Amino acid sequence: MTTWWQCSLGDQITLQRGVDITRKESSFGSVPVISSGGLSFYHNVSIDNGPGVVIGRKGSLGTVYWVNQPYWPHDTTLWVKDFKGNDSRFVYYALKSLDTKSLDVGSSNPTLNRNHVHPIQIWWTNLDTQREITTALSALDDKIELNRRIAGTLEEMARALYRSWFVDFDPVRAKAEGREPAHMDGATAALFPDRFGEDGLPEGWHSRSLEEVADFLNGAALQKFPPEEGCESLPVIKIAELRLGITEKTARASANLPTKYRINNGDVLFSWSGSLLQKVWTEGAGALNQHLFKVTSEHVPKWFHYYAVDQHMDEFRQIAASKATTMGHIQRRHLREAMVALPDDPRILEAAGRIVAAAFDRAIAASLENQTLAELRDTLLPKLMSGDIRVGEAREMAEAAE
Template sequence: MDDFKVKLMEKWKICTIGDQITLQRGVDITQKNSQAGKIPVISSGGLSFFHDTAVDDGPGVIIGRKGSLGTVYWSAGPYWPHDTTLWVKDFKGNNRRFIYYFMKTLKTKNLDVGSSNPTLNRNHVHPISVIWPPLKEQESISKTLSVLDDKIDLNRRTNETLEAMARALFRDWFVDFGPTRAKMAGEAPYLAPKLWELFPDKLDEEGKPEGWQTESLDETATFLNGLALQKYPATGDTSLPAIKIAQLRSESTDTADPVSPDIPDNYIVEQNDLLFSWSGSLLCKFWNGQRGALNQHLFKVTSKRFEPWFIYEWIQFYMPEFQAIATAKATTMGHIQRRHLTESLVTIPPANIMQAANKAIGSLIVQIQSNNGQSRTLAQLRDLLLPKLMSGEISIRDAEKMVEDAA
């Protein structure tokens, strides 16, 4: 045993989880019975809705108890832990953020006491034996890992701003035809002179800028539906994660089913591929996870004529309409049909305006993708360091150096 481990074992102690924290079952509430407010109601799947009353003032740690077993959430402020969760009622003087990270390392699959629905019982968590660091070590571990999470959160908030900027420009140029309408109204230019000159000063009989074209959404791109991947079971030592709606929503393949890699190349999903779930939870994202296989109910959207951001923005523009169509379906899994893509019209400008849009709007989307890629790398480093720090396998000094180099 090296000197670091010897010194560590002298400071850390063996105890049970129940010695260090007290878990409490969450409180049942339905969205129907909630009152309008700003208090997050956190279920085993994450943020569910908002309420006007908190169960705990926070900061708090919430663990999935039913369904999504062992998922761990941090609430910086007041919150309501749903009945499908456990929450830390008493931190017993420990660093709260450290508890959050520690609970993320807890292996919960062997603690499942549910018959049909996975269930976590607090009385089975409390007796688990662990090696526990003193408060000073807890604070150092928490601080080191928080640097990564804080940077990831900053990227997320930056991307929200970039996304809003891109959407505003897209809507002004391609939906509302703002520059053309401003010219028609004799208003002052609000774009750079060379860019302003590119836009026509009249609308045609169809109500779009002169010289612009109209196409159906499914003419502008190829919408490739995924495979029924249960027909491609993983065999041997290699596999691909099946990317389903759940993976698209979470941008993670941690819980994905393994499938055979022997599928046609066009059904392989790579980072930054544009994916669109047309069934169930309708959403459209640039994929930010590992390489995987495209499952049915997801489109991989590609175009030989237009940049991905252009197709992405048009899908997002029609998304509320698509979601309304899916919601109206009298089935357990609402969806849209290909004819809805055909009925969704896209306005296409001349090449010179499209080139300008690629610089103005496309560059924002590229920055979003870059931030997403960085966040993914930081998350991988955090997940690598987390168990090593919790077990004392790596020193805090070494971990801090790795974090400094990455962030």
């Protein structure tokens, strides 16, 4: 029989402040150091053997992490020192369902004090029900993690083929040395030349800049499009959203902004300032803020311009890092100076696309599915933690989504 009762969080777990350590003080190892922002670096000594639950207490306030191995909780976190016989994964979900950000006691930097967390009144249940709830929710989390790994593997496969064909020119080098190109049939191999020109490119290929092969639309100053009461609004996609996704801190803008600044699933976004990174957006409609490019092309497939930018990302980051007096960024001229190689024969791009596009598109599909799964999990979480929905119903919904 399912029984729920109200108690303080401190009745069920004991939180402990993490232990300070810097990257410089760490030693090479496989123990993750978990800070308020998540995984920071690795060390060779653990504070807790895991599985463990860590909650951000400074900076990224109230963010909860599940760690399924020995780990080191950083000083910017609180960690569960004693689960008091409760299911550890249930405790993780219970903490995720709480609004701890309202307990901020920091004057300038957001801070969470464990003495203010322990008295929080919550609904709790017996161990059997805890495990049933954990099974239902973890099924969704496990699927999300599997999709994340699949997407990462597929993207790496696509990146590897792009670099082999269009950066390292492996098929051309193989033919120039009298070898058969690896991992392709004879018809595809025949498309590649067997020599290089004086410019160092495969014979019959040409060089183009990133700005020539793709369009880089800079975002708008979205404070000019504030949300209007009673009208549709869109989340403002800034660098933080590109890194962490849409959160409760995400600003909103009016949906009545020029269509070109609207972001949809599948759009390629590239932050050219601050944290330089590129991502295929999968979190629904949004508004493109300054310091982000929306990258499109009428000349090459999406996968090609995505990996063409990726090809130059390290040098872009070095350029940005060299700007010591301002926020690191790149300029339009850097896009004009970054060159990519293109074959004159369009059949080579078509042959690559049959492999790369399939992996690239499947990776995007896995990320999109994760958004659906995460939304279902986040909908079920508070209902399960308050007893408003039966575990059996939640399990059926989770199984239907797998």
